[in-house]
Amino acid sequence: MLTGKQKRYLRSMAHHLDPVFQVGKNGTNEHLMRHINDAIEKRELMKVQILNNCLDDKHEIAEELAAETGSELVQLIGSTIILYKESRDHKQIELPRG
Structure with a gap:
C-alpha cells in the first residue's frame, strides 16, 4: 500500500x-x-488512457487494471490511469519512505 507521500x-x-x-x-x-x-x-510506472468511446465506468476500469496486474492505482485523473508496480528484475524507482 502506497502512502500519500509516495503517491x-x-x-x-x-x-x-x-x-x-x-x-x-x-x-x-x-x-x-x-x-x-x-x-x-x-x-514500473505507466499511464493508461481511457478513450471517449469506452462505455465502461472509468473507476471500475482503473480498479480492475490494478487488481488484475497486481499493481497500485496511483491516480485516476480525467481519463488517464496511473499505475505502479515494483519490478522484480528491472527496479528503477526508489520510493521515499513514509
Missing part, C-alpha cells in the same frame, strides 16, 4: 509520461491485461 512522488514522475495503452469501446480483456502486466514489469 505524490509517483505522480510527479508520471507527469511527463505518455500513455502506453488505451482502453477503447471493447473495454478490458485478457489480452490487454497480459500486455499491461508485461509492460509494467519493465517500466
Whole structure:
C-alpha cells in the first residue's frame, strides 16, 4: 500500500509520461491485461488512457487494471490511469519512505 507521500512522488514522475495503452469501446480483456502486466514489469510506472468511446465506468476500469496486474492505482485523473508496480528484475524507482 502506497502512502500519500509516495503517491505524490509517483505522480510527479508520471507527469511527463505518455500513455502506453488505451482502453477503447471493447473495454478490458485478457489480452490487454497480459500486455499491461508485461509492460509494467519493465517500466514500473505507466499511464493508461481511457478513450471517449469506452462505455465502461472509468473507476471500475482503473480498479480492475490494478487488481488484475497486481499493481497500485496511483491516480485516476480525467481519463488517464496511473499505475505502479515494483519490478522484480528491472527496479528503477526508489520510493521515499513514509
